[in-house]
Amino acid sequence: MDRTANTSVIIWLMGVALMVFVMITIGGITRLTDSGLSMVEWRPLIGTLPPLTDAEWMRVFTLYQQSPEYQKINAGMDLSAFKWIFFWEYLHRLFGRLIGLAFILPLLWFAFRRQIPHGFGRRFLILLILGGTQGAIGWWMVKSGLVDDPYVSAYRLATHLGIALTILAVLIWTIADLKHGRAILPRGHVAGVIGVLAITIIAGAFVAGMNAGLIYNEYPFMGGQLVPIEYGYYGVSDPFENPASAQFHHRWIAVLAVLGVISLWFRARKAHLNGVNLGLSGGVMMLAIFGQFVLGVMTLLYQVPVSLGTLHQAGAAFLLICVIWVSHGLMRLK
Numbered sequence: 034m035d036r037t038a039n040t041s042v043i044i045w046l047m048g049v050a051l052m053v054f055v056m057i058t059i060g061g062i063t064r065l066t067d068s069g070l071s072m073v074e075w076r077p078l079i080g081t082l083p084p085l086t087d088a089e090w091m092r093v094f095t096l097y098q099q100s101p102e103y104q105k106i107n108a109g110m111d112l113s114a115f116k117w118i119f120f121w122e123y124l125h126r127l128f129g130r131l132i133g134l135a136f137i138l139p140l141l142w143f144a145f146r147r148q149i150p151h152g153f154g155r156r157f158l159i160l161l162i163l164g165g166t167q168g169a170i171g172w173w174m175v176k177s178g179l180v181d182d183p184y185v186s187a188y189r190l191a192t193h194l195g196i197a198l199t200i201l202a203v204l205i206w207t208i209a210d211l212k213h214g215r216a217i218l219p220r221g222h223v224a225g226v227i228g229v230l231a232i233t234i235i236a237g238a239f240v241a242g243m244n245a246g247l248i249y250n251e252y253p254f255m256g257g258q259l260v261p262i263e264y265g266y267y268g269v270s271d272p273f274e275n276p277a278s279a280q281f282h283h284r285w286i287a288v289l290a291v292l293g294v295i296s297l298w299f300r301a302r303k304a305h306l307n308g309v310n311l312g313l314s315g316g317v318m319m320l321a322i323f324g325q326f327v328l329g330v331m332t333l334l335y336q337v338p339v340s341l342g343t344l345h346q347a348g349a350a351f352l353l354i355c356v357i358w359v360s361h362g363l364m365r366l367k
Contacts, residue, residue: 050204061346068121075172102183187242209361216364226293233290236283245276246337294322318355
């Protein structure tokens with residue numbers, strides 16, 4: 034395959050990766066504005082257009098009024114307020130469809146022209162499967178909040194975010210493979226840093242899923258002590274169902290992630306001396322990790338405003354991009 038064709042594939046994947054990043058950010062806004070349960074129907078094929086008439090708006094609003102969220106939390110909400118939360122959930126779903134088209138249509142075109150890079154067909158198939166699965170999991174998550182308890186399952190929220198970030202990571206690794214040459218999969222120290230970062234982000238998803246950021250709005254203490262008094266109340270399931278414990282874990286695993294990224298940066302500096310220039314990407318990664326840590330603390334202290342909460346979720350995705358890019362460079366040296 035010629036170099037021009039390879040460049041076209043890279044540009045396509047970069048565009049898709051950017052869209053996934055934006056999608057993760059929109060997902061954060063949807064969650065923080067409590068918009069995720071406003072659309073109680075799942076119509077993946079015919080639900081592309083929003084309500085266009087007053088009659089259609091009343092139909093979807095009436096459906097929402099029958100939901101537990103309206104009856105237990107938003108009783109009395111008028112149509113104007115409903116349209117605001119409907120907008121964010123609609124945008125989230127619409128953007129998901131657009132990502133699907135942005136991935137599938139060029140993929141078919143490259144396949145038709147036999148321009149898919151050798152050895153990458155299986156990876157593109159995995160991305161396609163992950164994308165389709167993500168759409169179904171999104172509805173599975175929403176459905177958990179359409180029953181008696183009008184809150185989405187923290188387990189399902191963490192799964193939804195985890196798959197989104199997995200897709201983003203695979204896209205970035207693939208772009209790096211095509212641009213700089215294949216690298217072996219992460220192992221040892223590099224795999225450990227990526228793993229700690231992933232656990233930190235998933236722990237943050239449980240914090241979000243339980244609204245655990247609305248308690249203990251202080252740092253570094255929690256109620257005047259390092260370990261909250263409620264820690265361990267739920268036994269084996271405590272890390273996943275106790276808001277205080279979830280916040281505690283997210284705080285301190287984040288510290289480990291900071292230390293891990295710093296250690297990755299030191300390795301990147303040495304790599305620069307070995308002929309692989311990771312200086313700039315390593316520097317951006319350091320700015321990302323410290324910026325993300327400060328954002329996390331500020332989000333907690335200010336009781337999770339939409340602006341800071343959204344930036345914190347977007348920051349997690351951007352940090353992951355930086356860590357994956359630097360990790361790829363380090364694994365090329367193996």
